[in-house]
Amino acid sequence: MSLVPQQPNRNCIVVLLCLHFLVLLYTACDLTKPEDYDPDYTPEISVFGMVSPDPRFTFVVVERTMRIGERDYLFAPDGTEHPLDTIIKDAAVKVISAQDTVRFSFHQDTSAMDYWFGSNYRQKGLYLDLENKLGVEPGVTYHLLIETADGRVVRGTTRIPGPARILSHADYDTLSYRPETVIKWQDDPNTAAFQMHFYKTCWGHNWQTGREEWIGYNLASDYMYTEPHAGLEHINDWTMDWPGNTCSDTAAIKIMSMDRNYYDFIRTNTGLAEISGTQLELLDGGVGVFGSVNFYSTRVIIESP
Amino acid sequence: MKPKSLLLSILIFSSIIPFDVRANGTVRGFVKDQANGETMQYVNVVIVGTTLGDVSDENGYFVISRIPPGSYSVKAMMIGYETGEHQVTIGLGRTVAIDFHLTESALQAEEIVKTAERERFERQIELSSIQISPRELKAAPAFIEADLFRTLQALPGVHVQTDFSSALYIRGGNPSENLILLDDVRIYNPYHLGGVFSTFNTDAIKNVDLSVGGFPPRFGNATSSVISITNRDGNSKEFAARGSVSLLSSKITLESPIPRGSALISARRTYFDYLYNTFIRPNSSDKNTKFPYYFYDFHGKINYNIAQNSKITLSGFYGDDVLHVEEKGWEYNPETGTSVERTDATDIRFGNSSTTLKWQYIFNPKLFSEFILAHSRFRTFLETTHDDKVEAKDEISDWTAKSDMTWYLSDRHEIKIGLDAQRLAFTMYFKVENFEWLAYKGDKSRYANFFSSYIQDDWKVSPLFDIQSGIRFTYYDLGNYFRADPRFSLRYRAQHNVNLKASVGVYRQYFYTFNPEDFDVIRLVDLWFPIDQRYPPIRAIHYIAGLEYWLNDDYYFSVESYYKDYDDLLDLNEVGREDVEIDDFLRGYGRSSGIEFLLRKQRGKLIGWIGYTLAFAEKTIEKPRASNTLGKSFQTEYMTYVANYDRRHSLKMVVSYQQSPKWTLSSSFTYGSGLPETPTLGWKQDYRLDEAGNIYGGDYYSKVPVKARKNSKRLPPYLRLDISVQRNFSFKNWSMQPFLQILNVTNHQNIFFYDYDLETYEYDRYGNIVYRKPQRKGIAMFPILPTIGVNFEF
Known part of the structure; x- marks a missing residue:
């Protein structure tokens, strides 16, 4: 009887087959079944605070971030209401200038009008300068200090931008409807960016008040943020959508100048950053922003096209 | 001069001067494959009866000097080939030129012959270097058809992020840090279909050298690795053809002798668009929709031997991915009051091209030189014919002139010297109607000039000890940077089958792709940006130590540990201000480290390898700056995080078993911890x-x-097992190999990413709101996927 020589590679194949078998066992579970998702997360303090020479823009929203799965909104799709656990009503909110410290008080407005367009921030509550003590000045630095009942502290700082005085057009100048029309305004060292709005007033139904009245339509440059210290050019080199023949011949040009914090806040909450979650740290101890804005507006006569 | 300095000078001088130069002779020549005339590297050439010998280099060239006068037998030996033999007579100070033409042999010669890997072990000083043979390239199961990068990713230290991308992450470096050379010319984006396939046609490849770190000074402008691909020269003996048909593409390679040389062309094209538009579309409900995508690539090479010591090569590589989408609609003509049919189209093309003219010249037996003129380009182009015409382009283009010389100074010194001049153009713009966005401060393109030189000495200090030392100088005019990058490697032959190696070197990179890491999972194209005066070139220092051990003639084992120290890393600033140029990128530093084990078998019926890697990759990048800190003195804050390609553990195995000349079974297994x-x-x-x-x-x-x-x-761990079986049918003048591959045999659900469904309500079938917990679901990559195809050769 002759011996059949042992194949040297046979052992390797056996090992390979055993390994494959183990792999088969390992892969018995199906990982793509949906699974409940409840991450371990401690909410942070979220702040949206603004100060401005215009007292309507002086307020601070203080709340906490939500956990995944929390339902924090007034109107669920079925119309039911839910409690607003995230509002922080008992914080000490102070705005400190070089001269004075003003304490803001919590204010919750439940007027129905503010529900419109889903903009229910007043329902949630704001901290306001109810006594209107804080008269802010352009070029002055202000500090925000928030202390919550559980001991957390949030700080922020802003310097008030100056108003963007329009140089190219005085009140009731005629604005020609030509592509080369340029609007220029005065630069300001404390302004990081400007936002220009171009309104025409038309007679129509105001859905907020339920009455027929003159309504401002933003006809151009909505959501257009200019880079700092640059003039807006060619604002009407695109066809305007005239709302109708009951509009007035006058229009308003309103320019918002914003400080660096607010500019950073709005420019980094869009695009890549919004998807990736990359955020600038604009507050110490919390998320959000403490910024400032200023406004300048003028009225012009529109030359008919 | 002080006595110590004098002694040192004498020692150094004596080490580089060849002993007894005048009295001895030299044998030099090339080793080629008898079947097709291709040059062969790592062939052992010896003078019988002496200890003299050499191993052919990447050009198939060998030179043996210091041969005492006399008659000798010179043999060239390579596993799988019959031993070649020449009788030579060496005279005083004479040089004898001989070429070997080795014949492939089914039977193994009795004498001891070595695999190319064993020759590399004995010759090569550098660490972290692996050569992949065409057999291994084709043996490993791949996605639909053999693919170079799919094979490379099965090696330790080399990773991909997803099944859908073959972009290689090597030892903690991202894909743009890899220097990918095709016939010595850089290819910038070697992928098709958004990275699913590499652009290299495996039928045209002669060999692939992968260096995952510690590479020598002759390679520059890369901080991670070198993948050097050499295409075949073409059959200089007779006409030959080979090809394959797979579910993805058809490819064909033709090669032929030409007067005093050879030529090769190889082409590949996907054909699903033809199949769909010809057979499926006429019978479908949507007859207007054409299948919009295809890719192709073309390799060509012509070799012309001017003289025995002079050869000129012209080679080219062209490939494109083409997406052409047509949209039919009606356009109203107010003058005629009628509507006419109108077709709008969107065209996207991205692809590489390279053209290389290379002249190899042997000045004398000890001075081998190469001169190269080349152009390489990668571009992405988008154009639409809609009303708002859109045109966008991104391109990197380089013109290169370089020379490399190898000076076989003595048996103890092999010196390489090189010069390289490049002019680079980076183009990026986007146009819609009258609006135009230009990436480079109002220009469509930015230009950079790049000059570098290197010197490298492989010094055999003693029979057991080798040192490779060298330095690379670079001048880059866009930032006016001049940098010197020293590199050292040493090898100690602890035993005849054990090498101990160590290496340290400085590596820099002057242009880079800034694909944001958060969006890098799907890598469609690479957008290359040049480093400029704002940011220093990216720098990495490699520290590597390793051991190589031949267990016996078949099994090779290696273990290597590495540490890479990165500085001046750049990340795209996702929240940077568009108006502040210095805010485009975030600077930082990083480190990667790891240890790799490899057990490899390269000959016999069963070939393959098993590798395990433990790796760490970490970045420390400055936090995005708020506007009020820009342009001011500011204490930079950093954040440290693991890179998104940090695969901590990976176990890989590739096995190919040739059961008989007819049947070949292959298997590839990968386990990786979660990304x-x-x-x-x-x-x-x-x-x-x-x-x-x-x-x-x-x-x-x-x-x-x-x-x-x-x-x-x-994410959860990654696990995949692929298998393939191939049957060889041989006929009189041709052969064919149908194959079946099954990817992800176990249908393991490898998670590509999590899809988070964070809504807390849903509607029931009656339209009522039902509240529930947020959920996540893993989106899986390749399921079990069988593919078939056939290779043929005649």
């Missing part, structure tokens, strides 16, 4: 001031996610 991800942890409200001066936000619809710390969580 990092950044999940959503919670919500926050997004407030704004609207144009009328109101606050908006704060409601259900304006909430935005709060993300976890970057890359702080991990």
